[in-house]
Amino acid sequence: MKTLGNASRREVLKGAVLLAGGTLMPACGKARSALASLGAYPFTLGIASGDPASDGFVIWTRLAPDWLQPDGGMPPVAVDVQWQVAESETFSRVVASGTSIASPAWGHSVHVEITGLRPDRPYWYRFRAGGELSPVGRGRTTPLAGADISAMRACFTSCQHYERGHYAAYRHMVADDPDVVLFLGDYIYEANPGAANHVRLHRNPEPVDLAGYRIRYATYKSDPLLQAAHAAAPWMTIWDDHEVANDYGHLQSEDDVDPALFLRRRMAAYQAYYEHMPLRRRALPVAEGMPIYRALDWGALAQFQLVDDRQYRSTRACDSEANGKLIPDCAERRDPARSILGAAQEEWLLDRVATSRAQWSILTQQTLFGTLHLRDTPERVPERFSRDGWDGFPATRDRIMQRWTDAKVRNPLIIGGDIHTFAAGDVLDARETVVASEFVGGSISSLGRDRAAARQVHEDNPRLALFDSSRRGYGRLDIKKARSEITFRSLVDARDPESPLAPDARFVVEDGLRGLLSA
Known part of the structure; x- marks a missing residue:
């Protein structure tokens, strides 16, 4: 694995700006x-x-x-x-x-x-x-800070691989009339065009520069159903990995490209992301990065904390012991100095959690938050964890759960994406006490693991009430004073642009009570 060696982070960033040829600077004299x-x-x-x-x-x-x-x-x-x-x-x-x-x-x-x-x-x-x-x-505008609001509706989703399916889910999302749409990462996929049996193909090779990322975003945004969903309600967007490159983190790429060269690609991808998302000026990308973590308040009813788990994370743990992206329970994995959010963002999140007076506190992030026990052999031993998500940084997760407890947060919820699966479950602390409930809203079109593998994961993780990778779609979150209702809206067939919805899976979290209930 290549490392930064003796070069400081600032020197690497400076070098990447020079390599980028100043593409992030506004045009002058035009x-x-x-x-x-x-x-x-x-x-x-x-x-x-x-x-x-x-x-x-x-x-x-x-x-x-x-x-x-x-x-x-x-x-x-x-x-x-x-x-x-x-x-x-x-x-x-x-x-x-x-x-x-x-x-x-x-x-x-x-x-x-x-x-x-x-x-x-x-x-x-x-x-x-x-x-x-x-x-x-x-x-639409939000309610005033602290306003007495009886209900609001948010739809959340992620992972809209252009080649794998059509965007029929957005037709149903528009009909659901949400107050806000929360897109939780993988707005684009960066790979080369795939096999001819896909429903449609990417229109350019894998992007590595600004020109390539612009074409890739334009390909996705040319879809009329995606355009209709953007036109129907305000969106809050965060990214995951495929907006840049698969499984990257900070300045570390999946295949360990030189950090300065990878940063050049990351800067191009971040600029293209800004160019194609309805973001405020405070998210403007600069040489030091692109700040996208922020909070959305909905009166006194709810606060959504949107985080970035890619840009600031510590380097991967236990590389020498990894089998693909799966790692054993090594000491480095549990090192409290490591963070999936980075020190500054983690401090920001813990402060928002502690100071918000909202009735419902929703951690809005990219993937499955709670522990996921995995096996990588036919005998399913030894136990492994994904190094790419929260299981690769359990100390960060522990600190967030502790803050929920210490601050007496009344109703912590977690929503996520990434795993191309509808998932619902309770998050447990070291004493096996329910701390929060989490819900993963499937994927718009990206395919999930086969049913047998998903069934095995479900069996190995009894904390999960649902783990269904067979369908595509989105989650609908109806927040009320007495309860929050989560409905998974899944398509019969994402390859059909006119696909109807399959029967819903529904869950409820009651105000002031830990743990989800089937509805």
């Missing part, structure tokens, strides 16, 4: 244009809103008349883009408007942070550029 025509419809990637607050939200688009080109088919000049926000879909009462600049340095993407709106209500927005009008999207 003429602005209010082009009368862009030659083709520029809103091929749709529109989106995100990161809602009590007085506003972000609205996003990217001009791309030819989305298969790295520059979107746009001229190399900054372009004026007009925007409007209204109180109704007819735009009879416009409450905010202005002009933003779509710069070629940022892929002609537009991120407008709307403020001055009223709390806890829907708004509608649209853009105009090159003489063309965008589709209309619906955003």
Whole structure:
């Protein structure tokens, strides 16, 4: 394994900036244009809103008349883009408007942070550029801090491999009319185009630079069902590994590429992520990284803590003893100095957990949080753990559980993705006491392990009430004062763009009580 050696982290970062050729710097000296025509419809990637607050939200688009080109088919000049926000879909009462600049340095993407709106209500927005009008999207504001709110609905999902299936799940999600959508990682997959029997193929080779990642994101965002889901409600997004490369962590790639070279790729991937997500300016990628961890408050009812388990994590544990990504229970795995979140983010999370007065506290993260006992031989011995998730960093998990206990958090919940499986279970501490309940919302299209393997995992982990890898879909979280209801919405067949839903699996967590119940 290659290491950083004597080079400091700052030196590696500085070197990567030089290698990147300054791609993260905004263009200077480029003429602005209010082009009368862009030659083709520029809103091929749709529109989106995100990161809602009590007085506003972000609205996003990217001009791309030819989305298969790295520059979107746009001229190399900054372009004026007009925007409007209204109180109704007819735009009879416009409450905010202005002009933003779509710069070629940022892929002609537009991120407008709307403020001055009223709390806890829907708004509608649209853009105009090159003489063309965008589709209309619906955003919404959150309730005021501490407001007495009786209910809210969030849908959560992850893992939308473009080649493995269609996005019929989003049609049903739109019909569910969520207040917010929580996307928990693997928005894209970075691999080369796959086998011809996939339902559709990636349109470019594996991306390693900004041009390649732009085309890959555009491929995904060209899907009309994904566009409709973005237009229907504000999204809160976090990433996992495939937005950059499989199983990467911090500056360590799966195949141990030189850290400075890998950072160049990571910077390109982070910029493309920013260009295609409805994120605030505080998430703007710079040489030191891209801060995406944050909290979403919904009055006094709920707080969602969204974390980043990739960018700041410690290096992998027990590499010399690993069988693939599975490791034994080695001492390094349990080292309290290691963190999946990094020291600064972990401190931030523990502070949010302790200081929030929300009735429901929801850790919003990428994967399965609680311990998952695995076996890697036909005899299923010795016991192994995944080094890529929380089981590779159990001390971080222990500190979070201890904070829930010490701060007397009334209703801790955990939602996740990554494992391409609908999972529900209770999280136990060292005394086998239930500390929280967790729910993994399947995957939009990415395939899971075969049924026999999933059944074996379920048998080896009795804390799990459900572990179903056979279907694709999403989770719906209905938070109320008396209870939170979790419904897993699964498709009959993700290869069918018109797929209906299969029967639901439903669970309930009662206010003030530890442990999930089947509903």
